[in-house]
Amino acid sequence: MASGWTELPDDNEVLEQVYVKLENIGFRVGRRLAERYAPVGRRLTDTLDVVKFVCKDMWMVLFNRQVDNLKTNHRGIYVLQDNKFKWFLRMSSNHGGAAAARRAQPYTWLPCGIIRGVLDSFGVNAVVSPETLGLPQCTFQIKVVANE
Amino acid sequence: MAKQYRNIGEDVWKNKVEKVNAELFIFTYGSLVVQLVKDYEDYQAVNKQLDKLGYNIGVRLIDDVLSRTSLDKCKDMRETAEVISKVGFRMFLNIAPSVSAWSTDSKEFSLILDDNPLNDFCELPPRAVQDGLWYSNVPMVGLQVKVEFVRDVLRGDDVSEIRVRLEKMLDEEVPVGDD
Numbered sequence: 001m002a003s004g005w006t007e008l009p010d011d012n013e014v015l016e017q018v019y020v021k022l023e024n025i026g027f028r029v030g031r032r033l034a035e036r037y038a039p040v041g042r043r044l045t046d047t048l049d050v051v052k053f054v055c056k057d058m059w060m061v062l063f064n065r066q067v068d069n070l071k072t073n074h075r076g077i078y079v080l081q082d083n084k085f086k087w088f089l090r091m092s093s094n095h096g097g098a099a100a101a102r103r104a105q106p107y108t109w110l111p112c113g114i115i116r117g118v119l120d121s122f123g124v125n126a127v128v129s130p131e132t133l134g135l136p137q138c139t140f141q142i143k144v145v146a147n148e
Numbered sequence: 149m150a151k152q153y154r155n156i157g158e159d160v161w162k163n164k165v166e167k168v169n170a171e172l173f174i175f176t177y178g179s180l181v182v183q184l185v186k187d188y189e190d191y192q193a194v195n196k197q198l199d200k201l202g203y204n205i206g207v208r209l210i211d212d213v214l215s216r217t218s219l220d221k222c223k224d225m226r227e228t229a230e231v232i233s234k235v236g237f238r239m240f241l242n243i244a245p246s247v248s249a250w251s252t253d254s255k256e257f258s259l260i261l262d263d264n265p266l267n268d269f270c271e272l273p274p275r276a277v278q279d280g281l282w283y284s285n286v287p288m289v290g291l292q293v294k295v296e297f298v299r300d301v302l303r304g305d306d307v308s309e310i311r312v313r314l315e316k317m318l319d320e321e322v323p324v325g326d327d
Contacts, residue, residue, distance in 0.1 A: 021183055028179040029172070032269075036171055061169045110176075 018106060023113035030117020037061060038121075047144060050122045051078045058118055062086075062111065076144035080115075081137070087111075088136035101132040108138060115140060153230045156217055157238030164216050165239060174268050209240060226250075229257050229312070241265055245310070259310040 037057055044050050055067035059082070069081040087107045093100030108130035116128045125145045132138050184194045213219070213236055229247045237259075238244050245259040 021187075025176070025179040025183050028182060029175045032175045032178075033172065036175075061172055 015106075019109050022106065022109040023116070026110040026113020026115075027117040027120070028113075029110075030114040030119075031121050032117075033058065033061060033114065034118040034121035044122055047076075047124050048072070048078075050119060050124050051080075051142060053122075054115055054118055055080055058114075062114065076146070078142040078144075080140045080142070082139070083137050085136050085138035088132075088138060091135055097134050100135055104132060104135055105130065108132070108140070112140065115142065153234035154238075154244065156219070157235040157244065160216050160235065160239045161242055170265065170268075174266060174270075177266055178270060209236070213239060225255060225257070229259075232312075233259055257312055259312065261310070 039053065039057070044053055051070065051072075055070050059066050063082070063086040065082075065084070065086070067080045068083045069079075071079040071081070085108075088104055091100060091104055093103060112128040112130055116126060119126045119128075119142065127143045127145060129141050129143075130138060131141065181194070181198070184197050185191070188194050188197065213231075216239070217235060219231060219235070233245050233247050241264075243261065243263060243265065245261045247257055248260055249258040250256070
């Protein structure tokens with residue numbers, strides 16, 4: 001009952017449902033965090049400002065550190081890189097790095113939702129997707145969806 | 149004896165545990181409950197899920213408590229109650245509920261929470277109260293006990309109360325399928 005490790009279900013449909021739920025929970029958390037920590041006396045004027053707010057202020061709230069690297073193509077794609085993603089720090093696997101990264105993936109779904117929730121609060125409509133090359137590194141790609 | 153546990157609890161809280169932003173924790177818990185309510189559309193079913201969740205968290209938390217302290221085995225329920233309140237709750241929620249209302253056979257007691265951090269920023273819609281949702285239904289368990297919330301500030305009571313009843317002592321045994 002109290003085994004430390006739960007196998008990921010093979011069924012992709014189940015995983016998909018887990019993703020939707022965790023992402024939704026995260027989204028609601030992000031909306032609330034944004035209201036609670038929205039900067040006072042400083043206006044976030046464009047998308048880059050909002051993304052920087054996520055990298056600095058929000059990351060501090062979530063993981064007690066800031067994002068290591070932010071890249072953008074200036075056309076609506078932003079990549080946040082965290083080299084020591086907190087939730088990955090104590091993970092390991094005896095099946096090698098790729099397997100560990102795959103198993104760790106569900107842990108990124110809640111933060112993905114949180115990021116999307118924060119952006120949404122500031123009027124930025126976006127899709128957020130995670131990528132892990134090797135634990136404990138993790139990147140989050142933000143793709144802004146053009147507002148009509 | 150109670151004082152010794154209070155000191156252990158405070159020492160662990162101050163020096164040995166990693167803290168996480170309280171609002172993040174509270175909002176995440178709140179969103180989780182919202183998701184469960186949406187999924188099950190039935191408050192009793194939500195209570196059941198939260199209880200299950202709490203149990204699974206509890207069995208891990210107790211390992212954490214033991215690994216971070218050098219506590220001896222609790223001799224009786226009274227000692228267990230003190231450890232849960234002064235060490236367990238302090239370590240994970242930074243509160244220490246008072247232990248009271250012992251039954252005459254010493255198998256049943258209450259934990260009174262003057263301040264339950266999970267309740268911050270939270271208000272229950274009238275229907276949830278009426279249909280019996282116990283919002284913070286995730287107490288932790290060490291023995292085979294029955295644990296239930298009997299009073300909750302969010303439902304209009306003046307304090308939150310968790311009732312704990314010992315059903316049977318578990319012998320230490322190797323879990324099935326575990327070498």
